[in-house]
Structures are given as C-alpha cells and as structure tokens.
Amino acid sequence: MVARQESHPATGAAGPAEFRAAAEQMRAAALRPEVFCEEMPAPQRIAPWSTALSADVTVDEVDLGTGRIILLHDPAGNDAWDGTFRCVAYARAEIDPELVSDPMLAAVGWTWLTEALDAHSAEYAAASGTVTSVATESFGGMADEDGTAQLEVRASWTPATDEHGVPDMKAHVEAWAELLCTAVGLPPVPEGVTAIPSRRGQRGS
Template identity: 75%
Template sequence: MVVHSETYPERGAEEVPAEFREAVRAMAAAVLRPEIFCEEMPAPQRIAPHSSALTADVTVDDLELGTGRIILLHDPAGNDAWDGTFRCVAYARAEIDPELITDPLLGEVGWSWLTEALGAHGAAFTAASGTVTRVASESFGQMSDDEGTAQIEIRASWTPVAADGDGALDITPHVEAWGELLCTAAGLPPLPPGVTAIPSRRGQRGVGV
C-alpha cells in the first residue's frame, strides 16, 4: 500500500522526524486480510505537526460491507491530552442487521471489537477514547417497499506505546488491529487459529514517505 505523510504547510520536508518516517513505513508494512482494499488518503494538517492516513473498504463478492480510515498523528513536543507524542485516530462503519439496532449491549460490543483486536495483535496502547453510534433508516411513501437499513459506526483514538515499555514504537500492529476491527464490524468470521492473512495485491503498491 502507498502511505504518504503530511506536515504543517510552513514546515519543510527535511524537518520530518526520523521516528515519524519510520512509523509511516510501519503503517505500510501492515498485513491486512484480502477482503480489505487499503490506500492512502489526504491526512489532516491542522491537528498535529505531522500526520499520515489510510482509508479502506471491506468487500466480498463485489459487495461493500464496511469502510473506515485510520490517521496517525505525531507531535514531537508531546501532547498532554494524548499522554504521548503519537496518536491513532480510527473510524469504522458497517451494515448490521436492523434487529440489532435496539440491542442495549451493541455499544459495549462494538467497543470491545476494537480493544480485543488491539490486544490480539499485541498493540500496546493507553488513553483510549471513542464512541459507538447506531444508525437506523426507514423508508416511507413511494419508497415504503424498501427494507430498513442499520449501520454501526465506531470512532476511536488511542496513544500507541512500545510493547515492552522501553523499546521502539511499532505502529504495524495498530494498523492490523484496525483492519480486524473493520472485518469484525462487517460480519466477517475470524481467521482460524494459525492461519495468516494473505494481503490483497490491490492494497500493496509500495511505500512512499
């Protein structure tokens, strides 16, 4: 996949910190399931001095089941709200069974998809926050024959930290956990134990920083 980074317009490319460059390369190294088509997207330029972003769609048999994005923010000076110098911001949206929209546990379950994915991939983190939103649509009048639809939207952010507490920060497992979140929200069954995802060629096009 291609991953580009953004800096504040007034800053030169030569000022991009080496640790951010390495983090962007780690984003591109993430292995995602073949149902995920992932590519770069413009990153926000006013939230942090440096940022990089990916967008993805989950598609099975030409049917789009879910979509999402992940943004990596970096402020070398640190950010008190982040409790660190990096921050991951993620979004996932997927169609769900309309009958699930009234389930009082849907929010907790949706949030657990993220935290469990981070844990399963060994993505150490702190200061996590976010929301889980359910959206239902009904049709009326000349559209009354259309079936109702429902979606779940997960918005989250967290501060990635080194897995061993003192080593180098690795962003790869955080991106892979986001990919798993997309697939879980879209209703894809988990891969059997011991089976490694083979990434789609569409989402692997080299690295650009």
C-alpha cells in the first residue's frame, strides 16, 4: 500500500523523524487476508502531526466490520496523553442481535481490545474508551426484514516508545486489526501460523 502522511498545513513537511518512523511501522503491519486496509485522511486539528488507516473485514464478499486507527503526535507532549503519541481507534462489527441483551457484552468488547494489545506486546498506558451495542428492528412495510445489531468500540491509548522516542506501531496496528476480527467472530489464527498479509489499497483486485 502506498500511504500518504498527513502533515500540518502550516509546515508542509513530512514531520519529525519519530513520527515518520512510527508511520512507516503502521504500513508494515501484517494483517489477515480478510482485512482490507488502506490509508485515510487524518484529522489535522487535534495534533501537529497525524496519520490514519481504515479497514474493512470481508468474508465471502460480505462486509462484517469496519474500523480506523489514527496516530497523533505532538513533539511538545500532551498532559492528557501522558506522552507525545496517542492512538485513537474505532471498530464496528455486525453481531447476533441476541447478544445485545447480554449485560457483559460491553466489558467483553473492551477485553477484546486489551487482550489484543497484550497478545501483540503492544505496550501502552492511559487507555480509555467506550463500548456501545445497538439493535435495530423493522416494522410496518419493513417488518419482513431481519433485525440487526452492531457493536462499536471507541478507544484511545498512549503507546510506549523506545529509546529513540518511537512507538512500535506495527504491533498496535496488528492489535487493532485483531480486535476487528474478534468482534466479527473470526476464529483466531492458530499459534505458529503466520497470517498472509492482506491486500492494501487495491480493493477489487
């Protein structure tokens, strides 16, 4: 995938070395073939530097989930982040409507994120977020349509950085992608098996 970095419009540069290295790691993430990932425009007013990826999880040509992950960078640091980088992630998945009534669903959804981060050794701090489940039923002229339900996870966390001030964004992107796959109900990749990288920026090929 050919990714385009989003830079602050006032500078026109590609950003500090730490940010460029982190953005390059995001592109290097190995994702499952069910995950179609491409670059998307990143917000420019939250932090001086930002870059973002979006993804869809597709099985048998059916989109089951979607999400995005944004990397923010402020070289001056941000007290709210407790660091100079911040990951902001979103994941939405179609789920069984019967699951919406489960009082543990939100807690389980959050656990999917933290367990994915831990499984990929994506060290982090100051995590926060929400988990929302929504059910939709049809009535009247649409009464014959089946009910649907979605689970949404919105989260942010501060990735740990190495001695050069660079976070291991490859691990964080792979953890976010695992969250997407878990949310849509895909079975985990067996231990010892390496996932075939997904197509990137080439939908339809």
